[in-house]
Amino acid sequence: MWESRAERRRQTEERILAEARRIFAERGYDRTTIRAVAAAAGIDPGLVMQYFGSKQGLFQQAVELPEIEPLTGDLAQVTEDLLGRIGMKIGPIPEASLAMMRSMLTHPEAAERARATLDGQVEQIAATIDADDPRLRAALMLVTMLGVTIGVQLIDLTALRDVPADRISEVLRPAFQALAQMPIDRP
Structure with a gap:
């Protein structure tokens, strides 16, 4: 089955984010490197930079959390x-x-x-x-x-x-x- 370029890009981005989450969770921000994330995702480090711009940009997207249900009532x-x-x-x-x-x-x-x-x-x-x-x-x-x-x-x-x-x-x-x-x- 043929995948569009946009679909391949989305899958690559998701793979990078999944590996980034895992590595940030294991090591924290300071000990996580773009190279380690790229290696785990099976891609070139330059591609991580192309998708996310920086380690900070990668971190921001990797740690996006769903909204927490507000605490309400008495x-x-x-x-x-x-x-x-x-x-x-x-x-x-x-x-x-x-x-x-x-x-x-x-x-x-x-x-x-x-x-x-x-x-x-x-x-x-x-x-x-x-x-x-x-x-x-x-x-x-x-x-x-x-x-x-x-x-x-x-x-x-x-x-x-x-x-x-x-x-x-x-x-x-x-x-x-x-x-x-x-x-x-x-x-």
């Missing part, structure tokens, strides 16, 4: 939705997400993209908290989730390795509820 619903996402955080996650996580500590653009996403989620959670310092409380809930994700996905923390998502949620639920509602004693 505090109880938002807490349950947030805890419900633990299964996604500790199970297999998309390589684009893993690439972003692995890169966000060393690459400014990855850090900015992660910060923008997390800042939006902090605002969604804070809007449901009727206590002092709602943004601080929301941020602490969210970084707890981020810590669980990093502990499982990047560090492979032994104590979390075989723990089911529902057990982690069960343990975190009272902590999140207390964090969102407990008065803060100030000196």
Whole structure:
């Protein structure tokens, strides 16, 4: 069957992006090279540059993530939705997400993209908290989730390795509820 030039180009671009996601996920931004991506995709490095312009351009497209469902409802619903996402955080996650996580500590653009996403989620959670310092409380809930994700996905923390998502949620639920509602004693 005959394939059009546009179809071959699209397939090559998808192959490059798939390999880039895999390698960025394994190595992070700093340790990923255009040559390594090209070799894995079975093409010349110049072709990667032709398609994406630069390593930065390749990274931007490789880590495009689908929109995250907004957190809505009252505090109880938002807490349950947030805890419900633990299964996604500790199970297999998309390589684009893993690439972003692995890169966000060393690459400014990855850090900015992660910060923008997390800042939006902090605002969604804070809007449901009727206590002092709602943004601080929301941020602490969210970084707890981020810590669980990093502990499982990047560090492979032994104590979390075989723990089911529902057990982690069960343990975190009272902590999140207390964090969102407990008065803060100030000196």
